[in-house]
Amino acid sequence: MPTDLPTPQGDNTELATMQKAVVKALHEHWKLYLAEGILLVALGVIAILIPPLATLAVTILFGWLFLISGVIGLVTTFWMRNAPGFWWALISAALAILAGGWLLAQPVGGALSLTLILIAFFIIEGIASIFFALDHRRELSGQWVWMLASGAIDLVLAMMLLMGLPSTAVWALGLLVGINMVFGGVALIAMALHARNEAA
Numbered sequence: 001m002p003t004d005l006p007t008p009q010g011d012n013t014e015l016a017t018m019q020k021a022v023v024k025a026l027h028e029h030w031k032l033y034l035a036e037g038i039l040l041v042a043l044g045v046i047a048i049l050i051p052p053l054a055t056l057a058v059t060i061l062f063g064w065l066f067l068i069s070g071v072i073g074l075v076t077t078f079w080m081r082n083a084p085g086f087w088w089a090l091i092s093a094a095l096a097i098l099a100g101g102w103l104l105a106q107p108v109g110g111a112l113s114l115t116l117i118l119i120a121f122f123i124i125e126g127i128a129s130i131f132f133a134l135d136h137r138r139e140l141s142g143q144w145v146w147m148l149a150s151g152a153i154d155l156v157l158a159m160m161l162l163m164g165l166p167s168t169a170v171w172a173l174g175l176l177v178g179i180n181m182v183f184g185g186v187a188l189i190a191m192a193l194h195a196r197n198e199a200a
Contacts, residue, residue, distance in 0.1 A: 034192035040185030047178025054174025059107045059114060067100025108169075115169040118176070119158045126154030 047054035073093030077086065103110035129151030137144040161168045 030192045030195040033188050033195070037185045037188030037190075037192060040181045040188065042185075044178045044181030044183075044185055047174050047181060051171035051174030051178065054177055055111050055170060055172070056107055056174075058173045058177055059103055059110045062114065063100045063103030063107070063110065065100070066096045066103060070094070070096030070098075070100055111173060112166055112169040115161060115165070115172050118172065119161050122154045122158035122161070126151045126158060129154065 070093050073089065073096060077089040077093055080086075083089075103113075129147050133144040133147035133151060161172055
């Protein structure tokens with residue numbers, strides 16, 4: 001009986017083709033990746049040095065993202081008003097518009113809300129990591145200790161941010177985004193330089 005399900009060999013071939021395409025793009029455009037990496041590191045350093053400014057920028061960015069997605073959702077909902085789930089889609093779009101408008105109108109209050117969401121994320125991720133590490137400590141051998149430590153660090157970060165509210169809302173988002181940008185930029189720079197050396 002014929003089947004259209006992909007075989008593991010086909011999946012491996014597609015993966016190899018994708019990897020070759022990525023390597024080729026890196027070799028051909030390594031200067032662009034290098035410039036992007038340097039820019040990310042520079043912006044990350046600025047965010048780390050001036051976290052309140054970065055926090056404000058992140059809050060405003062989220063505000064515009066919510067607002068734009070809400071408006072697009074609203075237009076799409078009315079365009080497809082005969083489709084099932086009209087009212088749920090309408091409520092979702094309206095909430096996105098309200099959230100975006102509030103973040104743009106009250107960025108300081110918005111930063112506090114986003115920080116609370118970040119704290120909740122750290123708590124959930126920390127508890128999940130700890131339970132996973134304890135449940136699978138036999139299968140993970142010595143690696144479960146690192147996962148346990150990662151979960152504990154998440155909980156410590158959450159408690160630090162929670163105990164410092166509302167002042168932590170001023171710098172937490174900006175600092176974390178800055179650190180993420182620096183690491184991402186360094187990774188791009190390393191890949192670009194590696195591609196340049198291979199192409200030389």
